[in-house]
Amino acid sequence: MSPRFLLLLFVMAGLVVAFAPLPVQSVTPQERTIDIDARQYTYSPSELQVNKGDTVTIKLISTDVVHGLYVDGYDVSIEANPGQTATLTFTADKAGSFRFRCNVTCGAMHPFMIGKLTVGTNNWLYRSIGLATLAIFGTVISIKQKA
Amino acid sequence: MKRAELLSRLIVTVAVVGVVGTPLYLWSRTPIIHARMAENGGWTPDVIQAEAGKPLHLKLTSDDVMHGFAVGQMDMEAVSVEPGKVTDITLNFEKPGIYTFYCTRWCGLNHWRMRGTIEVSGSNTDLKPASPPLYVSLNLDIDAPHDATVVPNGQPSVSNGQSLAMDNSISLSHEEYLASSPFEVFDGLKNSSLTEEERWDIVAYLWQSNTTPDALANGKQLYAQNCAACHGENGAGDGVFADDLAATGEASMQTMSGAENMMMQTPVDFTDSARMLGATPALLQGKILRGGMGTGMPMWGSIFTEGQIWDLIAYLYSFQFEYPK
Numbered sequence: 001m002s003p004r005f006l007l008l009l010f011v012m013a014g015l016v017v018a019f020a021p022l023p024v025q026s027v028t029p030q031e032r033t034i035d036i037d038a039r040q041y042t043y044s045p046s047e048l049q050v051n052k053g054d055t056v057t058i059k060l061i062s063t064d065v066v067h068g069l070y071v072d073g074y075d076v077s078i079e080a081n082p083g084q085t086a087t088l089t090f091t092a093d094k095a096g097s098f099r100f101r102c103n104v105t106c107g108a109m110h111p112f113m114i115g116k117l118t119v120g121t122n123n124w125l126y127r128s129i130g131l132a133t134l135a136i137f138g139t140v141i142s143i144k145q146k147a
Numbered sequence: 148m149k150r151a152e153l154l155s156r157l158i159v160t161v162a163v164v165g166v167v168g169t170p171l172y173l174w175s176r177t178p179i180i181h182a183r184m185a186e187n188g189g190w191t192p193d194v195i196q197a198e199a200g201k202p203l204h205l206k207l208t209s210d211d212v213m214h215g216f217a218v219g220q221m222d223m224e225a226v227s228v229e230p231g232k233v234t235d236i237t238l239n240f241e242k243p244g245i246y247t248f249y250c251t252r253w254c255g256l257n258h259w260r261m262r263g264t265i266e267v268s269g270s271n272t273d274l275k276p277a278s279p280p281l282y283v284s285l286n287l288d289i290d291a292p293h294d295a296t297v298v299p300n301g302q303p304s305v306s307n308g309q310s311l312a313m314d315n316s317i318s319l320s321h322e323e324y325l326a327s328s329p330f331e332v333f334d335g336l337k338n339s340s341l342t343e344e345e346r347w348d349i350v351a352y353l354w355q356s357n358t359t360p361d362a363l364a365n366g367k368q369l370y371a372q373n374c375a376a377c378h379g380e381n382g383a384g385d386g387v388f389a390d391d392l393a394a395t396g397e398a399s400m401q402t403m404s405g406a407e408n409m410m411m412q413t414p415v416d417f418t419d420s421a422r423m424l425g426a427t428p429a430l431l432q433g434k435i436l437r438g439g440m441g442t443g444m445p446m447w448g449s450i451f452t453e454g455q456i457w458d459l460i461a462y463l464y465s466f467q468f469e470y471p472k
Contacts, residue, residue, distance in 0.1 A: 065252075065255055066253065081372075082376040083253060083375035083376030105229060106213070
């Protein structure tokens with residue numbers, strides 16, 4: 001096999017892995033209620049995973065000072081006083097990973113009080129794993145051919 | 148330089164200084180109050196002088212987290228005190244006296260220690276002496292155990308109690324309500340032909356008939372803002388600070404008189420029937436007014452008005468009786 005043909009083959013395979021449309025999984029949207037504990041300077045849990053279309057209700061329980069929660073990309077926020085559970089409900093209609101952060105100044109490390117909301121499956125993770133495997137494979141073959 | 152030019156330069160300088168400088172000077176004369184967590188110093192300054200009848204301008208800012216500002220027993224909207232921002236506020240005092248101002252947004256375990264005073268001077272002489280609170284005139288020992296010896300199985304039904312009370316023409320005046328515990332009223336009905344369950348239902352109705360939906364709503368709001376962080380949103384004594392309080396209590400009481408005192412640091416459970424049904428409204432008033440004397444329960448006497456305390460007490464009984472909340 002000529003090296004050119006092999007290169008073309010690998011590039012084609014790479015493009016397929018990166019851009020091939022996946023069969024759309026039909027997940028019935030559900031209602032999710034998530035309790036989040038907020039304290040200086042962390043959320044627990046700080047990583048949320050929901051499916052696209054889900055109705056997400058976040059109950060924010062603050063355990064020391066006044067904290068907030070603002071979801072980037074969705075532009076929704078709440079503020080929780082200790083002792084008063086704050087509730088935020090929104091529909092996760094945008095897929096992707098979104099940062100959520102505290103939007104009430106809560107002390108010196110306030111800017112680092114962040115968490116992540118993932119909506120839908122993380123396709124790019126699997127695609128990049130596939131691409132990396134292809135690249136390794138390709139390198140091995142080309143080295144063997146030269147030898 | 149011509150004389151006219153010199154003159155015009157002078158006029159412009161004076162005008163600029165006047166327009167920019169005067170408001171700046173006036174603004175800088177208003178005292179600025181810094182708020183910090185109680186562990187780091189609380190309010191600075193924590194004593195403010197004012198005069199009755201004259202408006203008091205204050206500037207408030209926070210040095211760490213979000214705080215709030217309000218003056219006790221005063222009909223005012225609490226303001227937020229945020230780091231990096233200055234909140235302007237104008238207060239009017241009609242009567243001379245010493246007022247307590249306090250933090251209204253929870254800022255940690257020692258939030259309630261963030262208090263200060265405003266000393267209002269004036270020559271208003273038509274001041275009435277305060278009447279002693281009910282628990283004092285009833286001569287109650289508010290630290291004595293007061294548990295009810297009989298408690299109902301499950302929550303008494305108000306609607307059932309209403310018809311029973313009507314049939315047997317039982318009522319409870321407001322004075323009697325304030326001075327008696329649910330258990331005492333239950334015990335007072337023992338010579339009737341009613342069953343224990345029916346007697347508790349009647350007590351539940353009598354307690355509801357001595358409050359109003361407005362009072363309960365007000366009590367609920369006060370409870371959420373001021374009590375829930377320790378006593379829990381559902382009254383079970385399991386608020387977000389309950390564990391921290393117990394830990395602090397253990398640390399501070401170790402050198403004192405032992406395990407019994409350590410227990411005092413745990414917030415009271417309002418869903419505990421024996422405890423709540425054995426308490427009179429007057430007793431609860433005393434506990435709220437005076438506070439827990441070193442247990443972590445603040446004294447609310449200088450913050451709440453009498454009406455607010457009665458509303459709060461009415462709400463506390465709703466953890467026992469099934470009121471429409």
